[in-house]
Amino acid sequence: MVKVIISGALGRMGRKIAQLSFQDPDVEIVGGVENPKFAKEGQTIGQAIGEDINAPIVSDLSQIISNGDVVIDFASDPEAVLEHTKIAADHGKAMVIGTTGLSQEQINRLKEYSKRIPIVFAPNMSIGVNLLFKLVREAVKVLKDKGYDIEVVEMHHRFKKDAPSGTAVKIVDILKEETGIQNVVYGREGVYPEGRPDKEIGVFALRGGDVVGEHTVIFAGLGERIELTHKAGSRDIFAKGAVEGAKWVKGKPAGLYDMQDVLGLK
Ligand code: NAD
Numbered sequence: 636m637v638k639v640i641i642s643g644a645l646g647r648m649g650r651k652i653a654q655l656s657f658q659d660p661d662v663e664i665v666g667g668v669e670n671p672k673f674a675k676e677g678q679t680i681g682q683a684i685g686e687d688i689n690a691p692i693v694s695d696l697s698q699i700i701s702n703g704d705v706v707i708d709f710a711s712d713p714e715a716v717l718e719h720t721k722i723a724a725d726h727g728k729a730m731v732i733g734t735t736g737l738s739q740e741q742i743n744r745l746k747e748y749s750k751r752i753p754i755v756f757a758p759n760m761s762i763g764v765n766l767l768f769k770l771v772r773e774a775v776k777v778l779k780d781k782g783y784d785i786e787v788v789e790m791h792h793r794f795k796k797d798a799p800s801g802t803a804v805k806i807v808d809i810l811k812e813e814t815g816i817q818n819v820v821y822g823r824e825g826v827y828p829e830g831r832p833d834k835e836i837g838v839f840a841l842r843g844g845d846v847v848g849e850h851t852v853i854f855a856g857l858g859e860r861i862e863l864t865h866k867a868g869s870r871d872i873f874a875k876g877a878v879e880g881a882k883w884v885k886g887k888p889a890g891l892y893d894m895q896d897v898l899g900l901k
Contacts, residue, residue: 636661637885639878640703642668642719643710644692645683648733651874652707653684661882666699667692668719670712696722705729705881711796713737717744724748729887731755731880733873735801749891753884757894758801760876764850765894767865771806771852774863775813783854783861784831785810790841790849798840802850810836810852 639656643649644667656662667680667690674694681688693699696706696719706723708716708730716734723730730748735758737745745756759765775785787810789803799807799821807819819836831837848867853860867873876894883897895901 636663637705637882638663638665638703639881640664640666640668640696640699640706641680642696642706642708642716643734644669644680645673646709646711647870648709648874648877650684651870652709652877653680653688654686655871655874655878656881657684657686657688659878662878664688664690665702666690668696668699668706668710669694670710670715700726700728703728704885705731707731707733707877707881709733709877713741717741720745720748720752720754724751727752729753729755729881729884731877731884733757733760733877735804736797746891750889752889753887753892754890755880755884755892755894755897757876757880757897758805759848759873760880760894761865761867761872762876762898763865763872764802764867765876765898765900767850767852767863768805768809768895769900770863772809772813774852774854774861775810778854778856778861779814781856782833783856784833784835784837785814785816786837786839786853786855788839788841788851788853790843790846792845792847793843795842798842799838800840800848800850802848803838803840806850806852807836807838 641649656664671694678692680690789800816834821838851864853862880897
């Protein structure tokens with residue numbers, strides 16, 4: 636049994652994670668954390684999702700941290716996630732972090748905390764996207780230096796705050812690592828007399844409607860094109876990954892892990 640605290644409890648992901656945790660016999664929800672603006676005195680996770688769960692939603696994680704084993708954090712504010720990680724580290728609790736849009740400096744601070752506690756940090760917790768990461772790496776190994784231009788296209792709902800998506804950023808990191816190409820362009824506009832440079836990765840972030848999340852990696856050669864696409868149809872896939880991550884991370888040695896570790900894809 637793993638006791639979880641859900642941060643970003645009233646958000647789209649927080650509610651899904653609460654629903655799936657409630658249905659999982661190996662998980663107990665002991666509390667939630669919300670932005671002080673939205674955390675109402677006496678509110679519970681049960682009220683938020685219409686189930687019988689008497690777990691308080693508070694604005695200060697330190698009030699409830701000792702009740703849990705793992706904090707699942709999908710708060711939309713990266714700086715708040717860092718504060719929560721500090722509290723978890725001070726109390727020897729594990730973290731599962733799904734929030735995206737962290738700066739390199741914030742990721743470095745996360746790495747420091749991971750010397751004290753186990754942290755699963757993954758921009759995308761779905762099994763399909765994590766397989767996509769693996770397939771992209773395999774494809775690049777075969778296609779690099781063979782004249783294939785690489786472009787990444789992603790689309791998300793109109794409410795998404797960061798662009799490109801954390802998943803696209805991760806895909807670009809894999810592409811940079813495997814190809815050695817460091818020149819990444821975000822959108823294109825204007826005149827290109829020489830056409831597209833060879834050593835360039837293009838990234839395009841589309842936003843609109845209620846699209847849960849789509850990512851395509853295009854390898855375009857002269858005469859053929861390979862496209863690897865993942866389409867998320869429901870947020871359940873991310874929430875399920877987060878709950879699996881919480882069960883996996885409890886009791887693990889301190890360190891920074893990702894979903895490839897949780898899913899055994901390494
Ligand atoms: P959302 O805006 O619906 O929910 C975010 C919640 O965090 C809100 O309820 C907000 O009030 C709350 N919040 C803000 N500040 C807080 C604080 N200080 N303490 C606690 N809670 C706070 O957003 P969402 O769609 O649920 O996405 C949340 C984050 O998760 C985003 O960064 C998104 O990109 C990311 N995400 C990750 C995955 C993944 O698989 N890793 C999947 C989907 C979304």
